[in-house]
Amino acid sequence: MRTDRTHFAGPQRLLHWLMAACILAMLFIGVGMLSTVRPTYLTLVSIHKPLGAAILILALIRLVTRLRYGAPPLPADLPAPMALAAKLSHYVLYLLMIAMPLLGWGMLSAAAYPVVLFDGVHLPAIVPQSDQLHAVLWAAHRLLAFALFALILMHIAAALFHALVRRDGVFESMATVSLAKRDGTDGAGAQR
Amino acid sequence: MTRPFQSLLGQASVARTLGSLVLIGAVVGALAAAFAYTAGWLSPARLSPDKIVDALAPASGEPLGHRRNHAKGICFTGVFAATGAGAELSRAQVFARGEYPVVGRFNLASADPNLADNAARVRGLGIRISTPNGEEWRSAMIDAPFFPVATPQGFYELLVASGSKDPNAMPSFIAAHPEFPAFVGWAKAAPWTGSYAENQYNSLNSFIFVDASGGQRTVRWSLKPQAPPVFISPDDLGKRGPNALEQEIVQRVQGGAQRWTMTVTVANPGDPTSDPSKAWPDGRRTVEVGTLVVQQIQAEPDGPCRDVNFDPAVLPGGMRTSDDPFPAARSAAYSVSFNRRTAEAASYPRTAGGAGR
Numbered sequence: 432m433r434t435d436r437t438h439f440a441g442p443q444r445l446l447h448w449l450m451a452a453c454i455l456a457m458l459f460i461g462v463g464m465l466s467t468v469r470p471t472y473l474t475l476v477s478i479h480k481p482l483g484a485a486i487l488i489l490a491l492i493r494l495v496t497r498l499r500y501g502a503p504p505l506p507a508d509l510p511a512p513m514a515l516a517a518k519l520s521h522y523v524l525y526l527l528m529i530a531m532p533l534l535g536w537g538m539l540s541a542a543a544y545p546v547v548l549f550d551g552v553h554l555p556a557i558v559p560q561s562d563q564l565h566a567v568l569w570a571a572h573r574l575l576a577f578a579l580f581a582l583i584l585m586h587i588a589a590a591l592f593h594a595l596v597r598r599d600g601v602f603e604s605m606a607t608v609s610l611a612k613r614d615g616t617d618g619a620g621a622q623r
Numbered sequence: 624m625t626r627p628f629q630s631l632l633g634q635a636s637v638a639r640t641l642g643s644l645v646l647i648g649a650v651v652g653a654l655a656a657a658f659a660y661t662a663g664w665l666s667p668a669r670l671s672p673d674k675i676v677d678a679l680a681p682a683s684g685e686p687l688g689h690r691r692n693h694a695k696g697i698c699f700t701g702v703f704a705a706t707g708a709g710a711e712l713s714r715a716q717v718f719a720r721g722e723y724p725v726v727g728r729f730n731l732a733s734a735d736p737n738l739a740d741n742a743a744r745v746r747g748l749g750i751r752i753s754t755p756n757g758e759e760w761r762s763a764m765i766d767a768p769f770f771p772v773a774t775p776q777g778f779y780e781l782l783v784a785s786g787s788k789d790p791n792a793m794p795s796f797i798a799a800h801p802e803f804p805a806f807v808g809w810a811k812a813a814p815w816t817g818s819y820a821e822n823q824y825n826s827l828n829s830f831i832f833v834d835a836s837g838g839q840r841t842v843r844w845s846l847k848p849q850a851p852p853v854f855i856s857p858d859d860l861g862k863r864g865p866n867a868l869e870q871e872i873v874q875r876v877q878g879g880a881q882r883w884t885m886t887v888t889v890a891n892p893g894d895p896t897s898d899p900s901k902a903w904p905d906g907r908r909t910v911e912v913g914t915l916v917v918q919q920i921q922a923e924p925d926g927p928c929r930d931v932n933f934d935p936a937v938l939p940g941g942m943r944t945s946d947d948p949f950p951a952a953r954s955a956a957y958s959v960s961f962n963r964r965t966a967e968a969a970s971y972p973r974t975a976g977g978a979g980r
Contacts, residue, residue, distance in 0.1 A: 459661045466663030466671050468775050468952035473936055473944060476954075542961065543931060545759050550940045553757045562930050566966035580658060588651050595643035 438604050440500040446493045447605055453486050454528065458580045480535075481548040487532035494525060506599040517589070520582060527579045533557070534572040541565035670779055672955035676963070678782035681734045688971025689736040691960035693747050693763070696730030697869045698926030701880065701918040703752045709912030712840060712887055713832035715941035716754040718912055725915065726751045728928040729819040729872060732765060739865035741857040744810045746868075748824040748846065749933030750915065758939035761932075763953070764824035764846065767813075770899035771806035775952035802900040814854040817863070819872045820881040820917075821852040827899040828935060828953075829890065829945045841890040841945050843903070846883035846915055876920045883915040897946040925973050932961040 439447070457479065464475035505514050539546045540556035541564040547553055558564055594602030594610040603609050656665075663669045679691045686694045702722045709718030717723055727750040731743035749763040772778050777800050784796035797803050816822055824846045832842050860867055875881060889908040895901040923929050936944060936954035944950045964971070 459658065462658060462662035464955075465673075466661070466666075466669060468670050468672050468675060468955045470944070470948055470951040472672075472955045473951045542965070544934075545757065545937060551756075560930060562965035562968045565930075566962075566968070569962055570966070584651050584654060587654070588647050591643075591647040591650060595646065596640050 436503045437600060438503060438607060440496065442496050443493070443500055444605055444607065446489060446496060450486065450489050450493065450528070453482060453489065454579070455583065457482050457486060458576060458583070461576055480539075480546065483532040483535050484548055484554070486528065487536075490525070490528035490532075494529070497525070503604045506597075506601065509597075509599070520586060520589075523582060524579075524586065527575055527582070531572065531575060531579060534568050534575065538565060538568040538572050541568055670776055672952075672959040675775070675779050675782070675952070675956045676959045678779055678786065679734050682786070683735070685963070686734060686736045688964055688967040688969070690730075690964060691956075692734050693730040693732055693749075694734050694736035695738050695743075696728045696747075696749075696923055696928070697872065698921040698923050698928035699725075699727045699729065699872075699876070699917045699919060700921070700927060701725045701727070701916045703750075703885070703913050703915055705913040706911060708910050709887060710835070712834060712842065712889070712910060712912070713941040714835040715760065715832075715939040716756050716758060717752050717760050717939055718941075723752050723754050725753075725917075726927045726931055727915075727917070728923070728926075728931070728933065729868070731868075737865075739861060740868040741815075741861035741865075746819060746822055746824075748819070748822075749928070749931070751931055751933065751937075754939065756939075759937055760939050760942065761934050761937040762826060762844070763933040763935055763957075764826050764844075766822040766824055767806065767809060767827070768825060769806065769809070769902045770827050770949070771803055772800055773802050773898045773900045775948055777802075778952075802898075806900070814852075815857055815860060816852045817855040817860055817867070817871065818850065818853070818875060819868050820850045820875055821848050823847050824883070826935075828949045829896040829899070829947045830938070830950070831943050831945045832887070833941050833943065841894075841896045842887050843890075844885060844887045844912075846885050849882040849884060849914075873920045876917055881917045883917075884911055885913050885915060886910065887912050897948065899947060899949055924971065930965065932957050934958065 438444070460475045460479050460482070464472050464479060505517060509517075536546060536554060537558045540558045541561050543556075543560040545553055546556070558568075590602050590605075591610075593599055594606070659665055663671055676691045680686075685691065690696070701724075703717065703725050704722045705718050705720055707718070707720030709715075710720075712718070727748060730747045730749065731738055731740065732745035732747055733743050745765050745767050747763060747765045750761070752760045754760075772781055780796055780799070781803070784792040787793075826844045829841050829843050832840050834840075864870065872881075887910045888903065889910070890896050890903060891907060894903045894907070921927060934954050934957045935950045938944070
């Protein structure tokens, strides 16, 4: 892993913000579609599936870019528990970005639904039809969706904490623009 | 600022830090609130599929492991033999001349999996037709000629009113749903048959068929029995036992395959395409698209239909939903029913342990 950089590589930043939009949209679509019997339900379901497939592909590309480019080091003065939380939460984020689409795909497969992405574009089943398997995969997909949303809220809170309170460059390593004013009186975190 | 916090917060003033923390809290709180709103947690009046499925439960409780409606049923397998005539209406492969495998289910329109067969006014038939291109056409039809209510909200209100102990519940439901008495009239007057094979099953909901050149037509479909109906009173049907229909269809199909002609009816401009409580007038263009051939019957506990969700929104290319709001609502509710019952499979043992069917 390279340690001499202050920013994530361009492809990593692009993937991060693209996927941030996709995943947030996906979570809202997911809870929204389960909340209604209106025709919106079918519209949301028809977005949920191809968007999930897109997220899976993006997540795999992102995993490769992460292994290729690594990540800038965390600030040396970051307390150990925060550094640990940062590290662990990112492992879990990667895990869920890849696991959630697979669970959804598996869940539809176990239920013997055709997995239709677009008109005429189907995915094959990845597990055999099974009511018990469906029950497990569906419960996991649902539970982990809430876990992922909670983790994303923590991620956003932590990113803003770095940006606005600590001003330690962690936010800027992904954002490239700074949210904090560099007014000279308080610039310790803005420069490293 | 005391030293332990300095490494955490960096060198920020206390006031600015507090302001930042409030801002962070507001951002996260707003996202969480938007999520809760989207999920319907802040909108108790929103009609969710869970509410419909909850309202379907009979007084005796939810039928664990079973479909939450049309809970009692028996599986069949067979083929759909397409005439080829449907190809002018829809480019779906299922209408190209040929035979396509079918898994289906005869059922009673009730949430009680142990209902006596003479106690269900409405009978249903679900089919899943698979084509070589990997597409499926699923449809769940009933033998009534039109639906009791015009909207999914009306269906929910019907469930609530009919489950209510309030003597005014049904009268006020009927007052609010003037389409309902026509269904009651049908239920009282329509003759009963002694066989699933002698009923006509209707989609009731409308769908849009898209032909090879992109032309669109709003349609409904029906399965018309080739077996001549023999009418029987519900009392006489009851004398044949609580599972008379299931025993009869087993014997009848052992004696020979049973057939239904599938017809597709095309709406005229101005027909009530969004309202399944209204039959379309006679004289509409009707195309015979094929024959459903039921070749074998299987008991449900181990049968191939057991874990099939006959979701009416599972459609091949060349078919899609119309302005009829029911297929979406049914799809949402069927999914909840499926998710619940597959998680309760232990409550519905696979081997037909002396259930008599």
